[in-house]
Amino acid sequence: MFIGHFKMLAEIKGFYFAYDKDENKCLTKIIWADKEGINNYKLYGDTILFYPTYGTNKYFMVFTLFTGVNHNKKTVTFAAGLLEFESQESFEWIFTKFLEAMGQHQPQCIITDQCPGIKKACPNIFKNSVHKYYMWHIMQKVPEKVGRAICNDTNFMTDINVIVWDVDLEPEEFEQLENRCLMRTTQRSESSNSYFKRFESHFGTLVEFWMRYNSAIEQQRHSQRQMDTTNEHSMLEKVGPMKVEMHASLVYTHPIFADFQKEVKHAICSMRVGGLTTQGIVEYHDVRAGLKHRNFRVEFFIQTNESKCACKLFERRGIVCGHILWVWNGRQVYKIPEPYVLARWTKKSYRPIVQDETGKVIEDIDEADIKKAEMSKVWSEIYANVRVMDMVKQMKQLQKTLK
Structure with a gap:
């Protein structure tokens, strides 16, 4: 039934879609x-995240997702x-099948966990x-490398995270701060580090799983x-x-423009001339720039x-830094030069001209697709309600038996 539904789609x-079976046709x-x-x-x-989760159905198959980040800085599947x-x-x-589905276009970067x-x-x-x-997966291994005792010290983890996430540190500064952090006296703390945990669900059939997945995707796209x-x-x-x-407010989506504004504030409030040749x-x-008056060459x-x-x-992020904005302002550059406006961050990026292999233009989402999505969501809700009603009936039967 599961494969039959996919063949219909x-x-x-x-x-x-593509699938494979073993010698027992499973x-x-x-x-x-x-x-x-x-x-x-x-x-x-351009960048994809591949993430396997576990125990998504009663057959204990590994559920895998290929996702990315869209123009609103949200996850897109x-x-x-x-x-x-x-x-x-x-x-x-x-x-291999993923690249086949995507026309053999390889991403610039793929991010995964450290599964062998x-x-x-x-x-x-x-x-x-x-x-x-x-x-986060790399940071999970910190306790294994430096010892549990020191990692139970909340101040240590705070310090090491500040060092690791400071993208402006030069290599020499990073090593100095890292050594200073590792050499300091360990202190005990009642609080412990918490990491991301996966929650498993073993009760769903593949059909039930598909309906939940489809409902979640439609919610994401809505x-x-x-x-x-x-x-x-x-x-x-x-x-x-x-x-x-x-100009930035006209071309960028709200989340990206908000990031751009942070750089504007940075340029206005904390930058000054250090030299010009x-x-x-x-x-x-x-x-x-900044409290340390660090020099950045533009x-x-x-x-x-x-x-x-x-x-x-x-x-790194596809938006112009405050240092460049500071220079642009002084040089009376009032419009972001075209090479610095990445299409993926703009308001119109979700309306591409998509072509098939023959060059024929394909519409993104036609009216029929929207109706199918709406019907899928309705059926998902109906199915969920039916399950609730079944559970209520079972509870009533159990109560009668106990009486």
């Missing part, structure tokens, strides 16, 4: 991606799947992608449409005198407004 243009692997998920990957698939085993072979299979099977499979399939680990409406029909207030801020068409600005190309900063915020 495959008849709807744009839905992809399902061992399956992956699926609908049209909207595939289109989202074209927009936001590209594809999902189920695996019987966490083996290298299983992960290579699902990675994933670690071996990633370089074999994502050959053009950088493989990184979740930061929230997305609401945020897009807000982006289109409202604007956030300016926080400073920089004219470039007005000119070599031909390039100006080198030393911008002093290269500004006079003819093109091209700018590069030593902090590399734009390279």
Whole structure:
């Protein structure tokens, strides 16, 4: 029934699925991606997060998600799947099928946990992608490396997190602070570090699981449409005198514009000139910032407004740093140069022109898809209510038996 339902969905243009069975014809692997998920990957698939969870159904298959971050800084789902085993072979299979669904377009970066099977499979399939680990997963291993006693000290964990997450530290500063933190006297604390825990649910059939998954996806996409409406029909207030801020408010979504405004405030409140030299068409600005009055070198190309900063915020997050904004303001750059407005962060990024293999334009979501989604949500709610009614009947029968 589960596979039959997917075959029916495959008849709807744009839905992809693949599966595999063992010698007993039992399902061992399956992956699926609908049209909207595939289109989202074209927009936001530069970095993907692959995350396996456990015990999602009574068959104890591993549930896997391929997700990313959209223009509103929210999680967006590209594809999902189920695996019987966490083996290298299983992960290579699902990675291969994922790329097949996404037109063989590899992401720039894939982020995973440190599962041995994933670690071996990633370089074999994502050959053009950088493989990184979740930061929280790395920090989980701190107790194993430095000892439980010192990690039970809340002050130690606070200090080490400040050091690790400070992106402005130079390598020498990082090593000095790390050594100072590790050498300090250990103090006991009643509080302990808490980490992310997975919650398991073993009672669902695959059909029940699919209905819950579909309902969750529709809720995710409904929230997305609401945020897009807000982006289109409202604007956030300016926080400073920089004219470039007005341009940013027109092109960026609200969450990204809020991040941009933080850099504006940073430029206005904590930056000053540290020095200026000119070599031909390039100006080198030393911008002093923060309480430490740290110098950041900004290269500004006079003819093109091209700018590069030593902090590399734009390279990391795709928005211009306050150091560059400070230079732009002084050089009367009132509009963000086109290379510095990444399409993935703009209000219009969710309305791409999508083409199939022949070059024919495909609409993102037609009216039929919306109606199907609404009906799916209705049936999900009906099914949930039926289950509640069954449970009530069982409780009443139990009460009669006890009497």
